[in-house]
Every structure is written in C-alpha cells, then in structure tokens.
Amino acid sequence: TLTDCIKSALNQSCISVLDIGCGNGRFLSWLTTKENTISRYVGIDTNETLLLEANQDMQDTNYSLELQKKDIVAMLVDEASLGVGEKYDVVALFGIMHHIPSFELRKQLLTEAFTHLLPGGIMVVSFWQFARFERFQNKLITPEQASFRKSELEEHDYFLGWGDEGAVRYAHWVGENETSELTRDIPHSKVVKTWYADGKNEKLNYYVVLQKQR
Known part of the structure; x- marks a missing residue:
C-alpha cells in the first residue's frame, strides 16, 4: 500500500x-x-x-x-x-x-x-x-509505579513495563x-x-x- x-x-x-x-x-x-x-x-x-x-x-x-x-x-x-x-x-x-x-x-x-x-x-x-492488544495490556503499570500522578497525564497516556530489568516505557x-x-x-x-x-x-x-x- x-x-x-x-x-x-x-x-x-x-x-x-x-x-x-x-x-x-x-x-x-x-x-x-x-x-x-x-x-x-x-x-x-x-x-x-x-x-x-x-x-x-x-x-x-x-x-x-x-x-x-x-x-x-x-x-x-x-x-x-x-x-x-x-x-x-x-x-x-x-x-x-x-x-x-x-x-x-x-x-x-x-x-x-x-x-x-x-x-x-x-x-x-x-x-x-498497542492499547488494542491484550499482550500489551498485560505490560501496563500504574502511573504511581512510574512516579507520576494520574492528574499529570492525558487520556490514553500509559506506562509499560519493558524488558527483564524493570525498565518503564511511556507510550501514548x-x-x-x-x-x-x-x-x-x-x-x-x-x-x-x-x-x-x-x-x-x-x-x-x-x-x-x-x-x-x-
């Protein structure tokens, strides 16, 4: 395409x-x-x-x-x-x-x-x-776990646990x-x-x- x-x-x-x-x-x-x-x-x-x-x-x-x-x-x-x-x-x-x-x-x-x-x-x-797929939903962590307050985020802002070393990744x-x-x-x-x-x-x-x- x-x-x-x-x-x-x-x-x-x-x-x-x-x-x-x-x-x-x-x-x-x-x-x-x-x-x-x-x-x-x-x-x-x-x-x-x-x-x-x-x-x-x-x-x-x-x-x-x-x-x-x-x-x-x-x-x-x-x-x-x-x-x-x-x-x-x-x-x-x-x-x-x-x-x-x-x-x-x-x-x-x-x-x-x-x-x-x-x-x-x-x-x-x-x-x-990513938000449409269960395999990514399973990686989600709370804003608090990422040292953020929910009030600081926009709708559809997420944090994902990434890799084996506890890395955290922001994704919208x-x-x-x-x-x-x-x-x-x-x-x-x-x-x-x-x-x-x-x-x-x-x-x-x-x-x-x-x-x-x-």
Missing part, C-alpha cells in the same frame, strides 16, 4: 526522504528494495546506538546520506526547529508518535514536519495501536479520533490514504498519508 502511495502521489522514480525517528534506518532499507531511486536521505533520531547501526548498514550508498542525533522531544518543548533545512518528496514518521508526550507537542511535530515537504510531496505517519495511544484531530487543519494538507497493517492480525499500526497541495 505504501509503495502504491509513493508511486501514485509522486509520479516520479527519484525521491528525497526525511525520516524523523529513523532508528536503525529500517524505512530506508525498505525503500531500497523497491523501484524508487533515492537522491537524498536525512534521518533523525534520539538514539545514538541505533544511528550508529544505521550508519554501518548504509555504507557505499550512491545517494546523499545524512544521519543526525537530535532530542526531538526536547526540541519540541523548546519550540526549536528540527533544523533539517531543505524540503523533501517524502517525510516519514514511523514508530515515534507514541513517544511524544501531550497532544500539543504531537500536533506541533506533525505540523512542522509537513512544512518540510515539496509541493505534491507526501508525509507518512504510523500510530502504534493515538486512536482514529485523535489522529483526525492531529491531522486536521495542517496548512495545504490533504489526507489521501489511511490503513491498518503489521502484526499477526495486520492491525498493529494505523497509517496515515497526507499530501501537500501546494
């Missing part, structure tokens, strides 16, 4: 990509298996270990490659620009939205990310649907209603595609594609 979106929306074989929350570069690896030719790729992530892994996997490329370590949440709180300069054919935000605390910051991130699109370009966003569930609110009123945007995919039942993530109209 994503391959079709890129083909139909961009109608071109050579694309530039901004990958926000790029991790180990999995999206880029996926793109290189498709028919698209990449002219430029910029990946941003907070995790230096994942960026190093991405850099090792992306040697000997024939396109412009740049990986940047940035604390995305801190930049949003400070209202700082992402600092990526130019504009791109594709902006991707995979596996990041559930890490962003507060509706205001999630809206801020999507709105700014969209400004980095070229006219006709597309922004692809995934929203992790973005359902379809909030997705509509987040993507509404982004200037010059149009939602062109939504779908569920991934996991055993193909519903682990909810994907939204927005296209820049001008």
